[in-house]
Amino acid sequence: MNNFTYHNPTRIVFGKGMIREISNLIPAGSRVLLTYGGGSIKRNGVHAQVMKALAGCQVEEFGGIEPNPRYETLMKAVAQARKFNAGLLLAVGGGSVLDGTKFIAAAVRFEGGDPWDILARDKPVRNPLPIGCVMTLPATGSEMNCYAVVSRDSTQEKLAFANPLVYPQFSILDPETTYSLPRKQVANGIVDAFVHVMEQYMTYPSAAPLQDRQSEAVLRTLIEEAPRILADPPDYDARAAFMWCATNGLNGWLACGVPQDWATHMIGHEITALHGLDHAQTLAIVLPAVWKHEKERKKAKLLQYASRVWSLDSGDEDSRIAQVIEKTAAFFRSVGLPTSLHDYQLPPEIAKTVAGRLSRRGAKLGEHEAISGKEVEEILRLAY
């Protein structure tokens, strides 16, 4: 096991009806900038619940944060937060709203020049605004981590930052707020949470038997619950399990003391930046291709995963590995996500384009830092 530190100050408030707890979590009189996305929270009753709980506060709203939140949009929120003199940002929505809000929080009092440099040049952030969250889309784990991913139109970039000062102070997770989600977003969330776990698990053995089993716990739960998670009408217990899986998938706990990969995410971000695919759609395509390419380096963990999660214990090693890659891809397709670039009619040149972009940034991806331009191109050819 590798040495590690873990410190996660987010307060989780979980369950039906818990939005009302906002009134105990935010002091009366606070100046709250409520951030949200496309406005679904005004149609499904979540906005009304939030506003009722904020009755004692001064509230302004900033709506319109997109999926893959855009720097250009977020900088408008930064201007509004400064003008309003916001004391706290309350993100109400999914991972994109919260990721965008983390960037807003970091940028409002940023003194290092252009806030884009927080992302592009890893400039230090010292005094972000506090953040609260009502998470309505289980997927990113953003509700209990300090990561954010932001896109920029002008450069077609999608970049991440991490800062322990942007952990949400609290995150409210009410599974009932997910009932109005389109099926596609639920399916995306299942795949996103699943692949988060994989980025921390599917590497090489590192004498971390508990972490391995904890990752397998999330994977098995997602696989077993997926049909019920997607059921209509929504099933509270399944949605609750899903929501908790998503939080567990990326709150940092599974990463304690183990190597990590993240190649699938880095390659996927480029496909989103270039062609606008949903984040999870890119993951469903790229993950099986990364495994095909890296099957020798990931052999021990692929076999462990095959046995423990899919009960694949017969046949030779190569056949079990081929089977478990196909099982995983079939799972993604079973929830509704295609697993080939071909399914989206993306041009074959995408392999070279993405490889070139990552190469120019000096990318060395994967747990061995062994995946750079040439390998990315090979991986994307396997994804076709």
Next chain:
Amino acid sequence: MNNFTYHNPTRIVFGKGMIREISNLIPAGSRVLLTYGGGSIKRNGVHAQVMKALAGCQVEEFGGIEPNPRYETLMKAVAQARKFNAGLLLAVGGGSVLDGTKFIAAAVRFEGGDPWDILARDKPVRNPLPIGCVMTLPATGSEMNCYAVVSRDSTQEKLAFANPLVYPQFSILDPETTYSLPRKQVANGIVDAFVHVMEQYMTYPSAAPLQDRQSEAVLRTLIEEAPRILADPPDYDARAAFMWCATNGLNGWLACGVPQDWATHMIGHEITALHGLDHAQTLAIVLPAVWKHEKERKKAKLLQYASRVWSLDSGDEDSRIAQVIEKTAAFFRSVGLPTSLHDYQLPPEIAKTVAGRLSRRGAKLGEHEAISGKEVEEILRLAY
């Protein structure tokens, strides 16, 4: 799944050599009261590492905190902390040292009269001293929770308190500090961690599939690693896995959204208070007896545990339940802990005595609050 909140502010600093991080975790010039137990830290080099890292601080020491820390001893530390005007308590040792230190922290500035009432009458604690910890004995999970258990000679009582203000600010877990532990303490730690998980798991199904699998992850890891954990010379990877299991066993995460039991602990505390058995020794005796008594109410989870943790899938339900209770008891014995009151030559009257003590306190134990005096007596007869 039940509604829940979770907020755990402890910073975990894990791995070999990490004691030196104290110098980054405690500001120079701090007034630190270092608390410890019987003095093993002075023989195994841990004290020297700690003192080196505290070079910039003003340090006093309070040693001699016993296993099952005694109120009478702890009040001497309270007096010393007041006189020294300590700004932080640094507990170096096992769960008893840390539990005792949590009580000291709560008592130093307690304004509600006799500090015993923190335990006996659940009096509120408002302004405890901050606590840091170097945990050298994996077992209690105290390093990442807000619980403490304290004993009092004059009344032969052993009582618990919980307060979110006594979470350690940081806990340093270096598996190498466990190398000098006597085998008995390691064995006790394995059983203690195992039973902590069981108190949160072995109840009834509550639509918490992820939490169930997370509990099973700790249980399986402890069972699989036990022979290596007990190996001599010590095995770093096994000790690291053990240490992480103990923290995971009682940091509150497994309890999120699920019913809990704790009857085994409450009955065990009485046996320790009356006859001085080690905490884990009492758990190894009481747990199988509680299951025998409660096998109908716990049937679904006993069968799930039998299948998932012990692969007991054949035979009728009663036989699988009998087998899994025996498997669990045999596991305790395999690490060196007897599983019968008889093995300690305790008098048969203990059943009535413990039942009477718990009855007089109005105890209603177990996840259904269905275990009171009569049932406790029946359970302890089954433990004979």
